[in-house]
Amino acid sequence: MRERPGPTALLEHVLGAEAAHKLEQRVARRIERSGLKEHKTLEAFDFDFQPTLDKAVVLELARLDFVRRRDDIVISGNPGTGKSHLLKAFGLRACEQGIRLRYARCVDLLDDLHAGLADGSYPRRFKAWAAAELLIIDDVGLGQVKKHADEPSAAHTLYRLIDRRHGLASTAVTSNIALSDWARYLGDATLTAAILDRLAMHAIRIDIDGPSYRQHVAHERAAGRAGNGVTRDRAPRSATDGR
Numbered sequence: 001m002r003e004r005p006g007p008t009a010l011l012e013h014v015l016g017a018e019a020a021h022k023l024e025q026r027v028a029r030r031i032e033r034s035g036l037k038e039h040k041t042l043e044a045f046d047f048d049f050q051p052t053l054d055k056a057v058v059l060e061l062a063r064l065d066f067v068r069r070r071d072d073i074v075i076s077g078n079p080g081t082g083k084s085h086l087l088k089a090f091g092l093r094a095c096e097q098g099i100r101l102r103y104a105r106c107v108d109l110l111d112d113l114h115a116g117l118a119d120g121s122y123p124r125r126f127k128a129w130a131a132a133e134l135l136i137i138d139d140v141g142l143g144q145v146k147k148h149a150d151e152p153s154a155a156h157t158l159y160r161l162i163d164r165r166h167g168l169a170s171t172a173v174t175s176n177i178a179l180s181d182w183a184r185y186l187g188d189a190t191l192t193a194a195i196l197d198r199l200a201m202h203a204i205r206i207d208i209d210g211p212s213y214r215q216h217v218a219h220e221r222a223a224g225r226a227g228n229g230v231t232r233d234r235a236p237r238s239a240t241d242g243r
Helices: 007-034 055-061 065-069 083-096 106-119 122-131 154-165 179-186 189-201 213-227
Strands: 072-077 101-105 134-140 170-175 203-208
Touching: 007 083, 007 101, 055 203, 065 170, 072 083, 072 189, 083 101, 083 134, 083 170, 101 106, 106 122, 106 134, 106 154, 122 154, 154 179, 154 189, 179 189, 189 203
Parallel strands: 072 170, 072 203, 101 134, 134 170
Antiparallel strands: none
């Protein structure tokens, strides 16, 4: 016959469950405030698909000691190679460890700061981005950078943020284009050089030279449908199609 837990053990179990629930709620709030929409994990990353990527280096970075050292990370490579997955996984761990995180795609970050110039909330918005212990700027080179004659260039806006954080907090960046192409993308060669200079000083560089995992998955799904004899039915043409 199993011995029933005593009052002390039962109380410890209840208190432990309550503490775990409160911790889970705090982590969920940090994730929500961070802007991180996708919850990526390193356990779900297919390292075998990117054999040029040093798994040991990634796992070491996942300890987030680079955040405590206030180092930066720049991960470059073609679209679909897992750059964003890695930083989102680091971001999730940061939230779990109580590290203040802010995440945004580069174009969305720039749009947010430019919106602040229009409605007078720029100082508040800028301070929020600058105050993060870990700032993830995803997908530099992907998406259209808006240009308005009455607003600072994208390079100027990003430079101010990087310069404010330089040496004080960690910034992690993914780039879908070569760093030499940032000047054309951001619109100012001199300020872009200053951005890269500050990032390079304390940056850990990773370049993922491999195939697109998204394309790989798409090809596998297509092959699976073909193997099962499944084809997509085309909708019947109406009398007005092709006019």
